[in-house]
Amino acid sequence: xxxxxxxxxxxxxxxxxxxxxxxxxxxxxxxxxxxxxxxxxxxxxxxxxxxxxxxxxxxxxxxxxxxxxxxxxxxxxxxxxxxxxxxxxxxxxxxxxxxxxxxxxxxxxxxxxxxxxxxxxxxxxxxxxxxxxxxxxxxxxxxxxxxxxxxxxxxxxxxxxxxxxxxxxxxxx
Numbered sequence: 001x002x003x004x005x006x007x008x009x010x011x012x013x014x015x016x017x018x019x020x021x022x023x024x025x026x027x028x029x030x031x032x033x034x035x036x037x038x039x040x041x042x043x044x045x046x047x048x049x050x051x052x053x054x055x056x057x058x059x060x061x062x063x064x065x066x067x068x069x070x071x072x073x074x075x076x077x078x079x080x081x082x083x084x085x086x087x088x089x090x091x092x093x094x095x096x097x098x099x100x101x102x103x104x105x106x107x108x109x110x111x112x113x114x115x116x117x118x119x120x121x122x123x124x125x126x127x128x129x130x131x132x133x134x135x136x137x138x139x140x141x142x143x144x145x146x147x148x149x150x151x152x153x154x155x156x157x158x159x160x161x162x163x164x165x166x167x168x169x170x171x172x173x
Contacts, residue, residue, distance in 0.1 A: 045131050054132035062125025068118030072111050083107065 045054070075082040086103025090096045100106040 045128070051132050054128050058125045058128030058132060060125070061121050061128060065118045065120070065122030065125055068114055068121065072114050072118065075107065075111070 083103050086107045088103070090100050090103050090106050096106060100109070
């Protein structure tokens with residue numbers, strides 16, 4: 001996409017697009033691709049998929065999410081014995097060593113990410129299970145659609161996409 005006429009149209013035509021001269025400029029086409037695939041998946045569910053496939057997928061996602069969150073809670077309960085494992089992981093990784101001094105620093109950073117992954121995998125599993133059960137909610141066609149929309153909004157807020165008002169004088173000059 002970069003270097004093509006389409007990129008030139010986006011670069012000169014859309015406000016803010018010219019600010020994408022960083023290593024992270026790939027995130028925009030990736031995000032659009034993921035959103036497109038999510039839409040195709042939602043359409044696939046809406047058009048009808050076998051109840052057995054929905055149940056298997058829903059239970060698998062809910063199980064993965066539950067196990068992930070349970071693993072993080074268990075790591076907090078284990079305390080120092082888990083942190084020894086995290087230390088061993090950091091010491092064995094050539095990529096983690098320069099960034100994290102200890103396993104405690106590594107886990108304090110990654111535990112939140114694991115909890116978010118687990119929570120959204122659990123929510124996705126619930127969406128599939130609700131779609132299978134064909135539960136209706138007043139004002140919404142299907143409960144799975146309402147839960148999937150809530151999950152998307154919650155994901156945006158958790159990723160820091162929520163709009164916050166800046167305090168006067170707090171912006172760098």
